[in-house]
Amino acid sequence: MKLTYNIKIIRVGKIKNKYFYNASKLYFDRIKNIxxxxxxxxxxxxxxxxxxxxNQEGKNIINKIDKKDFIILLDEKGKLFNSIEFSKVIDNICTQQKIPCFIIGGSYGNSQQIKNKADLLISLSPLxxxxxxxxxxxxxxxxxxxTIIIGHPYHNE
Incomplete structure (x- = not known):
């Protein structure tokens, strides 16, 4: 099943480690199918x-943000979600005709300017x-x- 949803990711830096590159390509391609x-x-x-x-990376990120973007910043102090809650966040944003725009800062973190601009701060883990x-x-x-949204059995609960 193909959804009409749009998702955007802005991130700093190329993936240099081949294992991370291969894993990211696998999931990116799977997402493109949905x-x-x-x-x-x-x-x-x-x-x-x-x-x-x-600060410079922050300015460069902000230049890539569009008006329809719902800015979700990955931040260690952000809110933690389980997978079901996270799927509801994505579904709600997309059904409101917004684009979830996930931002991953560089090695040194994110500027205060991006944190202030974010609609939601999330944490992937306390780690x-x-x-x-x-x-x-x-x-x-x-x-x-x-897969939760479309009812695909990938998520076992």
Missing amino acids: CNIKEIIIKEVKAKNFSTII TFCHELAYVVLLEQIYRSL
């Missing part, structure tokens, strides 16, 4: 000052993940959520 998904990769900023990196692994986990959870 709905439209767009990915925007922001180039990592090179600077000696962490604050400069975070901290490298941003490449966070991307894979996010894709798997988006895929799981979509």
Whole structure:
């Protein structure tokens, strides 16, 4: 079943580890079979000052946000959801004609400007993940959520 939903992911940096790349490609392709998904990769900023990196990457991310985007920022202090709750969040956003726009910041985190702009802060876990692994986990959870929405048996509960 193909949904008319649109999902957008903005993330900083390319996936350099081949295992993370292969896993992310697997779930990205599975998601494409269910709905439209767009990915925007922001180039990592090179600077000696962490604050400069975070702020410039933040500006670059904000330049890629559209008016229809419902901004969901991955943040360690964000709200935790189980998979059923997460699927309801995605479903509710999409049925309101908004586009869930997931943002994964770079290695040093997100600027306060992005945090202030976000409609929702979510955490994938109380644990901290490298941003490449966070991307894979996010894709798997988006895929799981979509299968819950369409009634596919991927999610066993």
